[in-house]
Amino acid sequence: xxxxxxxxxxxxxxxxxxxxxxxxxxxxxxxxxxxxxxxxxxxxxxxxxxxxxxxxxxxxxxxxxxxxxxxxxxxxxxxxxxxxxxxxxxxxxxxxxxxxxxxxxxxxxxxxxxxxxxxxxxxxxxxxxxxxxxxxxxxxxxxxxxxxxxxxxxxxxxxxxxxxxxxxxxxxxxxxxxxxxxxxxxxxxxxxxxxxxxxxxxxxxxxxxxxxxxxxxxxxxxxxxxxxxxxxxxxxxxxxxxxx
Numbered sequence: 059x060x061x062x063x064x065x066x067x068x069x070x071x072x073x074x075x076x077x078x079x080x081x082x083x084x085x086x087x088x089x090x091x092x093x094x095x096x097x098x099x100x101x102x103x104x105x106x107x108x109x110x111x112x113x114x115x116x117x118x119x120x121x122x123x124x125x126x127x128x129x130x131x132x133x134x135x136x137x138x139x140x141x142x143x144x145x146x147x148x149x150x151x152x153x154x155x156x157x158x159x160x161x162x163x164x165x166x167x168x169x170x171x172x173x174x175x176x177x178x179x180x181x182x183x184x185x186x187x188x189x190x191x192x193x194x195x196x197x198x199x200x201x202x203x204x205x206x207x208x209x210x211x212x213x214x215x216x217x218x219x220x221x222x223x224x225x226x227x228x229x230x231x232x233x234x235x236x237x238x239x240x241x242x243x244x245x246x247x248x249x250x251x252x253x254x255x256x257x258x259x260x261x262x263x264x265x266x267x268x269x270x271x272x273x274x275x276x277x278x279x280x281x282x283x284x285x286x287x288x289x290x291x292x293x294x295x296x297x298x299x300x301x302x
């Protein structure tokens with residue numbers, strides 16, 4: 059991971075047009091300067107909307123990661139402040155939509171569990187077999203996917219915390235988690251489970267079970283990590299911009 063010293067707030071007026079041109083050419087320090095100019099405003103807005111420092115931090119990282127990934131179009135931006143405000147608004151809206159959908163799924167599953175609190179002996183055996191099958195699926199993950207999955211689901215770490223511990227970008231952590239869950243779903247499918255059962259196992263055992271594991275995380279700001287990607291989509295490293 060490439061690490062840079064903390065960026066200081068520019069004391070002289072910044073030519074944002076020139077800054078955007080430099081960013082489009084891949085100038086990492088120019089991006090760091092832009093980040094320093096705007097991260098506090100973006101973070102404050104996100105914190106006011108989400109009421110969660112952890113959520114605001116994760117969305118902040120995603121916003122600037124997307125900005126860097128689309129840097130080739132940076133010169134087309136006429137007003138950086140307005141552009142970032144729009145990005146922040148849409149990112150927050152997407153977050154709330156996903157949260158609402160997640161809440162509905164949780165409520166449906168909780169209602170289903172409540173209706174079936176009294177398992178028969180046969181049902182309990184099936185549940186144990188499914189749990190054992192899930193554990194077997196996890197054990198067959200690649201070392202990196204298993205490590206990321208374990209840190210997330212069994213130790214309760216956020217994507218940001220995992221990225222920090224493993225020197226990976228949050229985007230890479232999220233992608234690794236997604237691939238791990240896809241692999242688990244494929245494993246369960248190969249062992250004869252239908253789609254509904256796979257959904258229940260993946261959601262309940264991979265989400266609710268670990269959600270109530272008693273693990274807590276500290277809420278404080280961490281460095282922004284942005285994955286460097288070549289024009290053909292290949293990762294080449296990570297930029298880290300410390301948050302002061």
